[in-house]
Amino acid sequence: MPPSKLRDVIKSRQGSIITVAGPMVRYSKLPFRILCGFYDVDIIYTPMILAREFVRNEVARYSDFTTNDQDRCVIVQVGVNNVEDFMKFVDMIHPFVQGIGINCGCPIPLQVREGIGAALMSEPNLVSNLIKTAKSKYGDKIFIDTKIRIHKDLNDTIEFVKKVQDAGTDMITIHGRTKTTRSSVPVNLDAIKLLRPYIKVPVIANGDCFTLEDCNKIVEYTKVDGVMSARGILANPALFKGYNKTPWGAVEMFMDLTTSYGLPFKISQHHVSQFLENMEISKKIVKQLNDCKNMIEMIDLMDDYFVVKRSNEENFATAIEPQFRNLQKDEFVKKPLYV
Structure with missing residues (x-):
């Protein structure tokens, strides 16, 4: 399925809700992705793949990513801190997925120290350059999602989303927590609501979606286009179908x-x-x-x-x-x- 199909799915959801299964370390592998698709999840992420390892190590490529014809509307999430590795990664993987997600949100200290994940929230020019470089080569042949967290000063986040949007990102996913906010602290829906008017591409809200009722409330309050669930869908892959517990x-x-x-x-x-x-x-x-x-x-x-x-x-x-x-x-x- 080419990126155009993913765009068609997003367009078809206008007036409804785009549902997304988020990236989870180890757990967003092929069998689970197909299971989420069985319950009609619109977009399904892979776990984060480190670009540097993927482009240099054949063993890493086979262990990190497998796919087949049942794997649909897949966005591969990439952890990257430089344009060279990113472009090599895009060159290798884009024929096998429908989208590429730049991880600007992972708060794991090891990744942050490597300049990956949430560290990129302090590097808007680098993220913009990643997007511009890939788009200048492939244009609409690739679909890019920029997955972010929020800054303590939301003015910084406003400037960040403006830059990545101008660079050509096709979608922005906002996790409504800072890189130091614990998952036990409620997601900041007010921040997502504030950011929404500054973004013209589709916006996905991430955080604290455990039921379809949660999903509906998040969209109603923030006016986003869709909702991503990670912990919730890990426990119940049918949550977007309205099941409050796993069937x-x-x-x-x-x-x-x-x-x-x-x-x-x-x-x-x-x-x-x-x-x-x-x-x-x-x-x-x-x-x-x-x-x-x-x-x-x-x-x-x-x-x-x-x-x-x-x-x-x-x-x-x-x-x-x-x-x-x-x-x-x-x-x-x-x-x-x-x-």
Whole structure:
């Protein structure tokens, strides 16, 4: 799917909400991205990929990025601190994705010390140069999203978004926290609302979206074009479809995808654990799942407790509630005893 298709998706959402699954270290891999697409998420990010490693190391390329025909409307997020690495990265990857996202928001100290992520919020001229250089070579053949955080002085953020917009970014995603604000502190929707009138390209709000109700409230208050969820969609990939907890069909679909396309076991285990916790399955089962040492153990455990349909079975990935196998459901649904 070329970038024009991503633009078509954005255009088709005028008057509604663009939904975005945000980049998550380790967890925005191919099986999870396809799962989000199954629940009609409009745009889906990869984890951040370090440009310098990607362009220099073949092993890093294969471990950081895989794709197939089911992987749609994908923006690859890049961590970069210079034009040379960025252009080599764009040259290599742009035929395989629909968009490229410049990470100006990651607050991890190691990345910031390398001049990557949130460090770029102090380098508006560099970010503008990244965008201008890529656009001068590829024009509309590439789609660029600039993902930012806010400054303590929002006047600095206003100047930043003006510069990257003038440089040619196609979209701006705003995480309504500074690089030092903890995720436990509520996202600053007032800041996003203030910034919105200065931006003419589509704007995505990021932060504290855990339900469809959250999504609607964020758009109504800030007047943005769309909403990105990361922690929320990690626990419930169907949240933008209006499910307040993970539907059982998501578990069946993910188990099929991860065994078909492959993930490191610990990552697959974490995904399933997140889904079950969100479904309010008791800690007894979740603990046993987290104690599994390999995929075979996890599959056997799931089959012991639940009816897990395979892709060749009728009604695969359609169930809302889990079906317990030869057990009393009440025994394994979370109770105050387990809290």
